[in-house]
Amino acid sequence: MIAWELAGAGVEQLRKVERGDPEPGPGQILVRVRAVSLNHRDLSLARRGVEEPIIPASDGAGEVLAIGPGVKAWRPGDRVVANFFQTWIGGAWHPRHAASALGGSVDGMLAELLVVEEGAVVAIPDGWSFEEAATLPCAGVTAWNALFGAVPLRPGELVVVQGTGGVSVFALQLAAAAGAEVAVTSSSDEKLAVVAGMGASVGVNYRTTPNWAAAIRSGAGRGADHVVEVTGQLDASLEVVASNGSIAVVGTTLGTEAPVVEIHPGVILQKGATIRGIYVGSTAMLADLIQAMVTSDIRPVIDRTFAFDETPQAYRAMMSAGHIGKIVIAA
Ligand SMILES: NC(=O)c1ccc[n+]([C@@H]2O[C@H](COP(=O)([O-])OP(=O)(O)OC[C@H]3O[C@@H](n4cnc5c(N)ncnc54)[C@H](OP(=O)(O)O)[C@@H]3O)[C@@H](O)[C@H]2O)c1
Structure with missing residues (x-):
């Protein structure tokens, strides 16, 4: 698969790489990422830099390509958005969930493919684009x-x-x-x-x-x-x-x-x-947010959408802080 890696400090340390296709294990699903949204945190990580290369960005949405053994809730073709913390499904916050933060503690969304936990994704509402759904996990x-x-x-x-x-x-x-x-x-x-x-x-x-x-x-x-x-x-x-x-x-x-x-x-x-x-939220909160937005007819405010190849430009646009709402990358 093709992915963007952050391999140091600074937006110029973002580079497009080829990686092996990930495979879903038991209880996991393989998602073809279709859209990613950037958050202030992604800028902070890029500014601060990383010691080991990482695929950045916590927020993304896509379609299920394959399911691992034992997965019952999802089928190939389902449209899903992943939660920021892969282990915080519901209940109160616990610091151990920090180790499962996409695009920070573990590889994130700026890739063609990503394996996520079956319990840590929510269905995208009918009529919503992947771009809209991708705005929700961190900021929403x-x-x-x-x-x-x-x-x-x-x-x-x-x-x-x-x-x-x-x-x-x-x-x-x-x-x-x-x-x-x-x-x-x-x-x-x-x-x-x-x-x-x-x-x-x-x-x-x-x-x-x-x-x-x-x-x-x-x-x-x-x-x-x-x-x-x-x-x-x-x-x-x-x-x-x-x-x-x-x-x-x-x-x-x-x-x-x-x-x-x-x-x-x-x-x-x-x-x-x-x-x-506040430290983002659980998958249950993501589901509640989506239900509230659908019922109240609220759609995410997307300022601008960049192409996957324009990822560094998307970061720079976010840094210039001219946006209102969200900056999205179509993957
Ligand atoms: N704890 C968590 O779980 C969590 C989750 C998400 C985000 N965050 C944090 O929340 C903050 C916002 O994140 P974001 O992704 O929404 O960022 P963002 O889209 O980059 O928005 C940042 C906005 O902050 C405003 N701003 C800058 N300086 C300001 C000031 N002195 N007074 C008031 N507003 C100011 C600017 O608005 P104007 O252009 O209108 O001036 C700017 O557009 C970041 O610090 C981020 O790290 C924390």
Whole structure:
């Protein structure tokens, strides 16, 4: 099979290689990958680099080519999307699942073929493209877990999402469909105009309004019941969150640029705030997300689709952060 390997640090270390075709063992299925989506994590891995070559990308969808011994749930020709963690099927998070993260701990989706666990894939809804399905496992499931996990969102609540990338646009769509009010921050007024059309009622440009937390409080007339914290600005998120509100700590997009802040425990205590770390989600969450999106008629927002041979260009497009929603590679 043909695959893209990351063999060092930097996008220039992505190279197209030939590898032997994998074969499904007991309880596994062989998938012909048809579409892949990129996530911020793929950029982080490329920047950080790897010691041993790895096939990157956690998110992909395709069709079942062959099944291993004992597989009952799937047949060749079925259209499936794989979960980010191959061993987290349901229930609570356990750190052991980290060893099964596609495109990080084990080979991922940027290949023609991939063997996955039969219990760690979900059927693609009728009428959905492989490209649409490929957007779901990391960004979609993370947004789902953040909003409907331990402290489920209720209609009428205020949700804050930061930026207009993959996780944030899924969170915006899911929150709006659930009857919540949504406030979005972005570096771009043009992007804020686009997400207003998706249901965001408050938009704040964090470049021109650095104190975006105060601006959201004044624009919405209240604090946030849920903050999907993807940037690493916990102090500002604690400012914007309402009493009894919840902050889902998802990421540190700002990376080393994120200011190190001291947070007095009294702030959390007096607000009665819940702060919860999110690490993508289980296959059960992926199935719940898909059901919710189908029922609510939500389709993933794909900014741009690249060809398989254009994989480095897709990475560079993601790095330039001009996108809204997801960047996809057709395989
Ligand atoms: N914990 C987990 O399981 C998990 C899962 C998925 C993602 N993540 C993390 O979540 C973050 C987002 O991932 P993604 O794949 O959605 O990334 P993405 O598609 O690359 O989106 C990143 C967006 O962040 C926004 N941004 C950058 N600086 C910002 C700032 N100072 N304030 C507000 N927004 C800012 C930008 O939006 P604008 O262009 O609109 O300014 C940018 O488009 C990353 O840190 C990623 O590592 C964690």
